[in-house]
Amino acid sequence: MPPASAPSADGDSDEAAPPETVAPEDVSPEHVHRLADLARLDLSDEEAKARADDLGRLLRHAQQLAEVGTEGVEPMPPGAPAVPEEHLRGDEAQKSLSQPEALENAPDADADGFFRTPGVSKE
Numbered sequence: 001m002p003p004a005s006a007p008s009a010d011g012d013s014d015e016a017a018p019p020e021t022v023a024p025e026d027v028s029p030e031h032v033h034r035l036a037d038l039a040r041l042d043l044s045d046e047e048a049k050a051r052a053d054d055l056g057r058l059l060r061h062a063q064q065l066a067e068v069g070t071e072g073v074e075p076m077p078p079g080a081p082a083v084p085e086e087h088l089r090g091d092e093a094q095k096s097l098s099q100p101e102a103l104e105n106a107p108d109a110d111a112d113g114f115f116r117t118p119g120v121s122k123e
Contacts (some may be wrong), residue, residue, distance in 0.1 A: 046108035072098045 022031060029048035032055065036043045043051065103109045108116040 022057045022059075024063060027059065031055075043074040 018106065029045060029052045032048040032051045036048065036051075099113050103113060103115070106115050110116050
């Protein structure tokens with residue numbers, strides 16, 4: 001795989017490396033390490049090998065999809081429902097859990113009836 005352009009003083013590349021076309025069966029751990037470097041991920045050699053296999057399968061699947069004949073098939077407009085309206089059930093109100101029922105299996109709840117969760121902020 002050709003190396004990317006050299007980083008500039010501020011750490012960014014002066015120019016992007018040209019895209020490389022790789023056949024699904026040729027995806028190697030080195031390709032995955034290159035992608036991981038671009039994403040600033042640290043992968044072990046075992047992880048890179050497993051992800052190379054995964055990526056190869058994914059690319060083979062994409063190739064199969066690209067081979068499907070779509071002549072005469074209208075593109076689906078943005079925002080169109082994936083399921084026709086007549087196949088969906090009506091939106092009707094149904095009985096839901098009471099607050100005590102909802103909190104019954106909560107690992108932690110406060111006296112006011114709220115779920116208590118571990119903090120996510122150090123403030």
